[in-house]
Amino acid sequence: MRRPTPAPQPSPDTAGAATKTQWREEILARRREVTAAVRDAETAALTTAVTALGRELGRGATVCAYVPVGGEPGGTAMLDALAASVGRVLLPVAREPGPLRWATYDGVDALVRAPFGLREPAPPFLPPESVAEATMLLVPALAVDRxxxxxxxxxxFYDRTLGLAAGARLVAVVRDDELVARLPEDAHDVRMHEALTPGGGLQVLGQE
Structure with a gap:
């Protein structure tokens, strides 16, 4: 297993004093520096982990996921692995401010370009409340703390959505160095239950 790299430390030097904006700038800059070879290796590791997760959940489960874009870790191979294991994968549809809507993943070829630089399924779309049918949500993140x-x-979008997913496992998907000791938190933030990283696999959060 690949050893995780040190966690990012945004300015100022003490991470506890750094704002969310500073964390975002630092992490996005780090993601831009990741080589294609490293991205491919991380995608392969995440796909293997997601395949195991899908088998654990079993056929008939519903999983909400997303299409990684830009520097986000992972790729569409993760979605194909999930669909092969659980059968039903829902992807988010982001438009006007508010909870996300959802649509069924029917393969890479069925994805279309969407606002915010995203790739989404074509209509028909499902209402925000459809997230309540999910056993697990794979949630995009720039970072997650212990x-x-x-x-x-x-x-x-996700802050307004996750409250509708009562009872579902919330899994943040991040690179190894994006699982950090402590991040700034606002009152409306919904905490994740687990983190999924290429080198560390699935890790339970909230125990520190």
Whole structure:
């Protein structure tokens, strides 16, 4: 297993004093420096881990996931592995501010370009409440800390959505160095239950 690299330390020097904006800038800069070879290796490791997760959940489960874009870890191979294991994968549809809508993943070829630089399934779309059918959510994140505090991009789509997913396992998918000791937290932030990283696999959060 690949040894995780040291966690990012945004300015100022003490991470506890850094703002969410500073964390975002630092992590996005680090992601831009990741080589294609490292991305491919991380995608392969995450796909293997997701395959095991899908087998654990079993056929008939519903999993909410997402299409990684930009420097986000993972790729569409993760979605194919999930679909082969559980049968039903829902992807988010982001439009106007508010909870995310959802659509069924029917393969890479069925994805279309969408706002915010995303790739989504074509209509028909499902209402936000469809997230309540999920056993697990794989949630994109810039970072997550050991308590479960997640750092997103700041649009608030997931903060407005996760409250509808009562009872589901919330798994933040991040690179190894994006699982950190402590992040700034706001009152509306919904904590993750687990983190999934290429080198560390699935790790339970909230135990420190």
């Amino acid at each position: 308590r479960g505090v997640r750092l997103g991009r700041g649009a608030g």
